[in-house]
Amino acid sequence: MTLTLRTLTADELAPFQRVVNSAFLLDSAEDRLERWRGLFEPERHRGVFDGDELIGGGGIQTRDITLPGAGPHPVAAVTGVAVLPGHRRRGVLTRVMRAQLHGLHEEGREAIAALWASEAAIYPRFGYGLAAEFTRLEIPRGARFHPGASVGEDRVREVPREEAMPFARAVYEDVRPGRTGWLSRTDAAWDHQFADAEHDRDGLTAYRFALHPEGYAVYRVKPDWQERGPRNELHLREIAARTDEAYAALYRYLLDLDMVGELKSYTAADDPVVHLLEDSRLALRGRSDSLWVRVVDVDRALAQRRYGSDVDVVLEVADGFCPWNAGRWRFAVKDGVATVQRVDDAPDVVLDVQALGAAYLGGTKLTTLARAQRVSEVTEGALKALSHAFSGDREPHCPEVF
Numbered sequence: 001m002t003l004t005l006r007t008l009t010a011d012e013l014a015p016f017q018r019v020v021n022s023a024f025l026l027d028s029a030e031d032r033l034e035r036w037r038g039l040f041e042p043e044r045h046r047g048v049f050d051g052d053e054l055i056g057g058g059g060i061q062t063r064d065i066t067l068p069g070a071g072p073h074p075v076a077a078v079t080g081v082a083v084l085p086g087h088r089r090r091g092v093l094t095r096v097m098r099a100q101l102h103g104l105h106e107e108g109r110e111a112i113a114a115l116w117a118s119e120a121a122i123y124p125r126f127g128y129g130l131a132a133e134f135t136r137l138e139i140p141r142g143a144r145f146h147p148g149a150s151v152g153e154d155r156v157r158e159v160p161r162e163e164a165m166p167f168a169r170a171v172y173e174d175v176r177p178g179r180t181g182w183l184s185r186t187d188a189a190w191d192h193q194f195a196d197a198e199h200d201r202d203g204l205t206a207y208r209f210a211l212h213p214e215g216y217a218v219y220r221v222k223p224d225w226q227e228r229g230p231r232n233e234l235h236l237r238e239i240a241a242r243t244d245e246a247y248a249a250l251y252r253y254l255l256d257l258d259m260v261g262e263l264k265s266y267t268a269a270d271d272p273v274v275h276l277l278e279d280s281r282l283a284l285r286g287r288s289d290s291l292w293v294r295v296v297d298v299d300r301a302l303a304q305r306r307y308g309s310d311v312d313v314v315l316e317v318a319d320g321f322c323p324w325n326a327g328r329w330r331f332a333v334k335d336g337v338a339t340v341q342r343v344d345d346a347p348d349v350v351l352d353v354q355a356l357g358a359a360y361l362g363g364t365k366l367t368t369l370a371r372a373q374r375v376s377e378v379t380e381g382a383l384k385a386l387s388h389a390f391s392g393d394r395e396p397h398c399p400e401v402f
């Protein structure tokens, strides 16, 4: 039977979710299907069919992502990539990826795509680069802040979910434009992110909401009573604040909760809490990849973010999967704004589109990629200047898996 690929229809959410559940080894759950309904954009989902049977596919959520120095810009947030176990390694994913990326280019829609990868080996072949990382953090209760740290006078209060969510959304919206990697969230995205069905909690409590006048923290607790007393784990799901003082106050509150042994979270790679601590080594840290970014159109993508310093170089870009990007581009930054033009001039720096995606959010350094033999410098000094221009003053961070 030959495989066919087409756009899904609105009534194909259930079969699509069956494929995703099967691929991700999940039980089916009615509430998850309902939550997905609000996120499902059928015209942006592609399915691959064996006869009438949907056997794989992948979709796009229409979102904005905050870019370095440039605020929110459209991103194709790739999601629900799945192929039924019995149909793997026959090129189904490759067809979906090609349809997505070629479609974005042809329609002139989002200039970049981004995703979280279940396995890091899957997406580089399609031109995705490792653009952002998260830190897995563990801090023991009571860990003190350095003597100069101020938490202000405002109290942190625990409030019910209904009261907390509108406030959290307002804070998130205020903070988001300045946080590289943060995504716009529709009502459905908020509902999905903070859905609280018991079967999705892995034995933890429901979400709790701690509010400060300028910020919020959302967490769960994993019960743990040991012979020496309570050692509950506080699992911090999201924290955001309009001011550094509020941010410190929220962490102080969480770290002082009685009955807790340890605070655990997946947070920004440069979460300042490590430096708030008097003894930074109390914060155990481990890093791993979060966002993978794919530059769909080199010229449009590079022109839409801002840069930290001026530079004028010719890039030679290799891109086997999206050939319209391949070739030489003059990349010139003046006062943070880039112009990008196709040229025939000799290159100063040679790189794959994957490296461009990795560097795009200002997290992964081009100089690091050069040391990993993924970027080469032709003109002395060009790489350092380019890498400096791309680097952001904060690590990119994506606080949600989509």
Ligand SMILES: CC(C)(COP(=O)(O)OP(=O)(O)OC[C@H]1O[C@@H](n2cnc3c(N)ncnc32)[C@H](O)[C@@H]1OP(=O)(O)O)[C@@H](O)C(=O)NCCC(=O)NCCS
Binding pocket: 023, 024, 056, 081, 082, 083, 084, 087, 088, 089, 090, 091, 092, 093, 094, 095, 116, 117, 118, 119, 121, 122, 125
């Ligand atoms: C990952 C997945 C979508 C791949 O689908 P697929 O149709 O088998 O992929 P393809 O046949 O198009 O594979 C294309 C290439 O990627 C490679 N590849 C695919 N999945 C891979 C993986 N998990 N690890 C390493 N390489 C992988 C294939 O070997 C193939 O390489 P080749 O061209 O050198 O032969 C599928 O295995 C799956 O559904 N996995 C479980 C769910 C999941 O992880 N989804 C991704 C969510 S981010």
